[in-house]
Amino acid sequence: MIAGSPRYLEDFHLGDRFVTAEATLSREECIAFARQYDPQPFHLDDAAAAKSLFKKLSASAWLTLAVAMRLIVESGFLRESGVVGTGTDEMRFLAPVYPGDTLHVESEVLELIPAPAGKRFGRMRIQNRVFNQDGVCVVSYIPNLSVEARPQP
């Protein structure tokens, strides 16, 4: 993905796909994030996690989503400031994420709605899927974005 020039609504097409780089979650990051934002025992403590549904220490789903956001921003897919998230639909936590897992995101343009006459922004819905190193989709979600249309000359 070439960074730099702005990308307008008209530059996206239905079915466009992009794949981000990867990020590996360290145990330290998982525990630090959980301590600050999701202090449930099974995200913090091995003994408590052993007794939980996932049998071992797992990452907060909100950390997975935050890392996915960073990967998407760094990919350059949503470059420039003419893109604003307005919501997210159908977020599904499909499999646990563990310290040491390596994640990446695959996205696809699902829906494009032109800007109404006289308005600057149209809408785009994308399907985001976060995969781990084994090819398992751990989280899927459908962000709704408000995207600037190309300025008329």
Next chain:
Amino acid sequence: MIAGSPRYLEDFHLGDRFVTAEATLSREECIAFARQYDPQPFHLDDAAAAKSLFKKLSASAWLTLAVAMRLIVESGFLRESGVVGTGTDEMRFLAPVYPGDTLHVESEVLELIPAPAGKRFGRMRIQNRVFNQDGVCVVSYIPNLSVEARPQP
């Protein structure tokens, strides 16, 4: 909310409401989070933010959601480990969140589905709304939870 004793699916009722404590987002936390997880210029830099849709530095929506998670965990509403998030529907970013804003969460039980015969877990959907200090709902979403049913004697 009394901490300690576990809470089973049967302990929740349609329309049950709870309100969390408050948390104030510092400018330092907003920028540190954005640098690590949402490095878009309008979350990092005053000059870039001034030119953005929100006119000044705003917090990442993922920080707002992470802080909401902490407030909910600390409220004790979802105590014990017999509750697992399976997804979230209809997440809407309704208003920007700025450094210095004080947030709290209000939740309501929307839907309860008993555990199928022979299964340990039923399902619960709750409506979460995050409010700022002016009473503006900044984010709303509907977590889907898998909740342990009371063990049969």
